[in-house]
Amino acid sequence: MAIRGGAPRRTYTWITAHAPWSAWAWRNTAFTAAAIPPALPVLLGLTYAVTAPGTGTLPLLLVLALCPLLTRLQRSRFWALLGLDVPKVVHEGGRFTPRALARRLRSESTWRQYGYHLLVSPLAALAGALVVLAWAFGTAATCVYGWFWILPADTRTPGWTNEYDAITAAGVLLLLAAPWLAALFARLDAVAAAALLGPNRARELERRVEDLAESRAGVLDAADLERRRIERDLHDGAQQRLVALAMNLGIARATLPDLPPEAKAVIDEAHREAKEAIEELNSLVRGLHPAVLEDRGLDAALSGIAARAPFPVELTVDIAARPGATVEAVAYFVVSETLANVAKHAGADHCRVHVVRGPVPGGPGGGDLLRITVTDDGVGGADPARGTGLVGLRKRVGSVDGTIMIESPLGGPTVITVELPCGL
Amino acid sequence: MRAVIAEDSVLLRIGLVKVLEMAGFEVLAETGDAEGLLAAVGEHRPELALVDVRMPPGFTDEGVRAALMIRQESPDTAVLLLSQYVEERYAADLLATQTRAGIGYLLKQRVADVEEFIDALRRVASGGTALDPQVVAQLLLRRGGGPDPLGRLTPREREVLALMAEGRSNAGIAAELVVSESAVAKHINSIFTKLDLPPADGDHRRVLAVLRFLDGTP
Numbered sequence: 080m081a082i083r084g085g086a087p088r089r090t091y092t093w094i095t096a097h098a099p100w101s102a103w104a105w106r107n108t109a110f111t112a113a114a115i116p117p118a119l120p121v122l123l124g125l126t127y128a129v130t131a132p133g134t135g136t137l138p139l140l141l142v143l144a145l146c147p148l149l150t151r152l153q154r155s156r157f158w159a160l161l162g163l164d165v166p167k168v169v170h171e172g173g174r175f176t177p178r179a180l181a182r183r184l185r186s187e188s189t190w191r192q193y194g195y196h197l198l199v200s201p202l203a204a205l206a207g208a209l210v211v212l213a214w215a216f217g218t219a220a221t222c223v224y225g226w227f228w229i230l231p232a233d234t235r236t237p238g239w240t241n242e243y244d245a246i247t248a249a250g251v252l253l254l255l256a257a258p259w260l261a262a263l264f265a266r267l268d269a270v271a272a273a274a275l276l277g278p279n280r281a282r283e284l285e286r287r288v289e290d291l292a293e294s295r296a297g298v299l300d301a302a303d304l305e306r307r308r309i310e311r312d313l314h315d316g317a318q319q320r321l322v323a324l325a326m327n328l329g330i331a332r333a334t335l336p337d338l339p340p341e342a343k344a345v346i347d348e349a350h351r352e353a354k355e356a357i358e359e360l361n362s363l364v365r366g367l368h369p370a371v372l373e374d375r376g377l378d379a380a381l382s383g384i385a386a387r388a389p390f391p392v393e394l395t396v397d398i399a400a401r402p403g404a405t406v407e408a409v410a411y412f413v414v415s416e417t418l419a420n421v422a423k424h425a426g427a428d429h430c431r432v433h434v435v436r437g438p439v440p441g442g443p444g445g446g447d448l449l450r451i452t453v454t455d456d457g458v459g460g461a462d463p464a465r466g467t468g469l470v471g472l473r474k475r476v477g478s479v480d481g482t483i484m485i486e487s488p489l490g491g492p493t494v495i496t497v498e499l500p501c502g503l
Numbered sequence: 504m505r506a507v508i509a510e511d512s513v514l515l516r517i518g519l520v521k522v523l524e525m526a527g528f529e530v531l532a533e534t535g536d537a538e539g540l541l542a543a544v545g546e547h548r549p550e551l552a553l554v555d556v557r558m559p560p561g562f563t564d565e566g567v568r569a570a571l572m573i574r575q576e577s578p579d580t581a582v583l584l585l586s587q588y589v590e591e592r593y594a595a596d597l598l599a600t601q602t603r604a605g606i607g608y609l610l611k612q613r614v615a616d617v618e619e620f621i622d623a624l625r626r627v628a629s630g631g632t633a634l635d636p637q638v639v640a641q642l643l644l645r646r647g648g649g650p651d652p653l654g655r656l657t658p659r660e661r662e663v664l665a666l667m668a669e670g671r672s673n674a675g676i677a678a679e680l681v682v683s684e685s686a687v688a689k690h691i692n693s694i695f696t697k698l699d700l701p702p703a704d705g706d707h708r709r710v711l712a713v714l715r716f717l718d719g720t721p
Contacts, residue, residue, distance in 0.1 A: 323512070
């Protein structure tokens with residue numbers, strides 16, 4: 080709920096706000112009185128339904144059909160007269176298709192709206208009428224000495240009487256009470272409207288979480304797409320040029336045997352440099368997003384890394400269907416970074432990489448899990464708290480809601496298990 | 504000998520033509536895509552087709568698919584594929600289509616070492632094999648798990664096996680490992696015995712036998 084900024088010019092204090100002459104009093108009164116017009120069709124429909132149970136259902140259905148319009152009227156009443164914004168319920172899908180209507184009918188927010196319009200709105204109208212009457216009778220009674228002269232001569236008593244004094248006092252009391260009544264009814268109405276006309280808070284949070292998850296997935300996919308674009312540009316541009324350059328230097332080396340030794344040395348050097356640059360660019364491109372991953376999937380890409388590892392790697396990949404591109408990329412980097420870590424720190428002479436995709440154990444059907452296990456026979460003692468590589472790994476795995484478990488007792492063996500949910 | 508080239512990068516294509524001419528080939532056609540390649544092979548029936556794997560329009564494995572078609576339709580044309588990355592299953596697919604003609608599958612950057620590349624070109628054109636060491640490493644990896652006959656090999660025999668799978672001759676292996684040719688022959692016989700492979704004639708059949716074993720397909 081948000082109070083419209085700047086609208087109440089004077090500060091709201093407990094006593095002055097409920098004085099009959101305060102702006103707040105008039106505002107609350109206007110608000111409660113404004114409850115009457117939107118309630119009229121409802122009251123009419125209800126009256127028909129009660130008096131003629133058979134044919135009365137038709138006007139009632141008409142009223143229910145009017146509900147979206149009534150909701151808009153009520154929201155506008157709350158906003159214009161009270162400065163209160165009742166959040167709009169967002170309905171998905173089209174408007175006037177039968178399916179959209181059916182979905183609307185099934186939605187609990189629709190039924191909450193019916194509740195407001197059929198129960199609260201008539202009561203609010205009654206309250207509005209009470210407030211108006213309180214003002215009217217209060218004013219009339221307070222001024223009894225001013226107008227009782229117009230009564231027929233035989234029914235009035237001239238001069239001051241206890242009776243008229245009491246009526247005057249009651250009028251004043253009624254005038255003092257009217258703003259309080261108006262404020263009370265306005266308050267109750269606002270609470271009911273927030274609960275019944277607005278969106279359900281829990282549902283709203285759920286929707287928000289869904290939105291956030293979706294937008295995060297979108298960001299991840301966009302980053303992934305960008306990496307692939309850069310990879311393609313490097314592959315088809317810089318890398319080809321470097322290969323051509325290295326080849327030309329190689330041709331020069333092979334076809335010009337009679338060069339002076341200095342020139343030959345320079346060409347040799349340039350040739351070596353070019354080949355090293357190709358290697359460097361290759362590993363950079365692989366780090367961005369390996370082309371083989373996109374073209375041929377995880378199995379092929381992983382066998383590439385495993386073949387390049389400086390120790391024997393036993394690789395088994397058991398994937399029936401390819402997971403999404405983002406999950407694939409994370410899985411690839413998990414294996415790639417883990418093997419790099421093993422090469423750097425573990426001192427292992429053997430490593431086993433096992434990748435399997437299967438249903439979530441013990442979980443409901445539908446979601447699949449990609450489980451990656453990397454086992455090495457190295458020295459162990461990998462500490463997730465210290466290694467920056469492991470922290471990076473955890474972040475990467477966390478970005479797709481995966482989990483990572485590291486078992487690495489001193490003396491080995493180290494087992495790293497990563498589970499990535501595929502297909503949310 | 505006559506050759507055609509399919510490579511979409513013009514810069515590389517010019518260089519490749521030079522290298523082929525250095526190696527004594529006559530370049531009959533140069534093209535930038537798989538369709539042009541198939542047309543050129545159909546027209547010229549060359550001894551060798553030098554093919555880039557990643558070509559328009561899809562930039563994935565057009566070259567491999569074109570190579571498979573060449574093996575079917577023009578069995579006398581040897582194919583040497585150049586690729587940004589090597590994938591052992593492409594090699595397995597290609598080797599499964601057994602013809603008289605040679606087959607090669609190398610990382611693109613290998614063209615920088617011109618002499619070795621020319622060696623590979625000649626080997627493939629004359630019915631031999633040239634497999635990238637990375638492919639061989641991946642093929643060896645694939646044999647992991649289970650009771651492994653490769654485990655019976657000595658480290659030196661594994662090295663010899665890898666070089667043999669790349670398509671090297673005994674002389675080439677001997678030069679690479681700095682041993683005598685007779686020592687290489689001895690290692691090879693020992694490998695064939697340990698792997699239950701009957702010795703076969705010629706380099707190409709030898710590589711195929713080894714690869715069939717490595718790949719696990721009969």
